[in-house]
Amino acid sequence: MxxxxxxxxxxxxxxxxxxxxxxxxxxxxxxxxxxxxxxxxxxxxxxxxxxxxxxxxxxxxxxxxxxxxxxxxxxxxxxxxxxSSPLYPGARAALERLSAREDVILGVATGKSKRGLDKLIEGHGLEGVFMTQQVADFHPSKPHPSMIHQAMSEAGVSPDRTVMIGDTSFDMDMAAAAGVYGLGVDWGYHPVAALGAARAILSDFGQLETALDEAWKATA
CATH class of the missing domain: 1.10.150 (DNA polymerase; domain 1)
Incomplete structure (x- = not known):
């Protein structure tokens, strides 16, 4: 997995x-x-x-x-x-494609509270999509690797088979601290220049599966 x-x-x-x-x-x-x-x-x-x-x-x-x-x-x-928090273009379709794969487990690691994440998931009809959900209530702030460590533990997946996707330096530094592949995105709140710890940068959700395949090859 x-x-x-x-x-x-x-x-x-x-x-x-x-x-x-x-x-x-x-x-x-x-x-x-x-x-x-x-x-x-x-x-x-x-x-x-x-x-x-x-x-x-x-x-x-x-x-x-x-x-x-x-x-x-x-x-x-x-x-x-x-x-109030619309999905980025292509995000829903990408999640649906990945959810349909038998070899992929999806999770989130967010600075949101559990209450905030629950409301967001409910509002977008994404119940059941994310097997592991890590929120600020139960972890040190990013870039501490606690969220990723717990997600891997819950999913039973090793670091070499884990990818963290995010838009900020905190996400990419957290990925590096946890020893997993960090995939940055260029449409978020930090400039690409700040994502120095990212192993690769994604510019469109349509590129996601190809980027993930490259990540798996890089960590094999």
Whole structure:
């Protein structure tokens, strides 16, 4: 068996509108001006407590995290997960193709909470697609390799048969730390130049199976 682990925000779904709006409310909660868009998107993928500490070192991080979570859920409730965090073009078809393969197990490793991931999966009708789901509630923040280690343990798959797909340096550094193949994507929130630990870069979901075949060959 082979294990393919996806990051979520910036890789499978484009949730930047809600992320930026929720972060704005988090900064309002502590009476600070929100950073510019690029700086906020630069911390996507980190666990919220770590992200807030980077963006506002001297602020009340617990208050910011709670304000962010409340705002994010409010925004999602207004329009639904499918509208607030749409899948990137080709993502659903790629997931369906991989799900149909008998030699592939799918998973996610995300900085989202379990509640947030559950809502997203439900909103997009992806129940049953991801055999292993690793969230921020139960792990150190990326790029610590804990999420990938747990995913491999649950799937019963070794590092040489595991690929981590993500859009940020945190994803690729996490893959390297876990000793698995890191496949970066160029449509997410970090520039390609930041994905230095990636073994290869994907520019379209239509290229995914070919890229995975190359990954398996490289780690054989």
């Amino acid at each position: 082979r294990l393919v682990i996806f990051d979520v925000d910036g890789t499978l779904v484009d949730s930047q509108a809600d992320i930026l709006a929720a972060m704005g409310r988090a900064f309002e909660a502590v009476r600070l001006a929100a950073p510019e868009r690029a700086r906020i998107l630069g911390i996507v993928g980190l666990s919220l407590d770590v992200a807030m500490a980077r963006l506002a070192p001297d602020a009340d991080h617990a208050r910011m995290v709670q304000a962010y979570k409340d705002a994010y859920m409010d925004l999602r409730a207004q329009s639904g997960a499918a509208q």
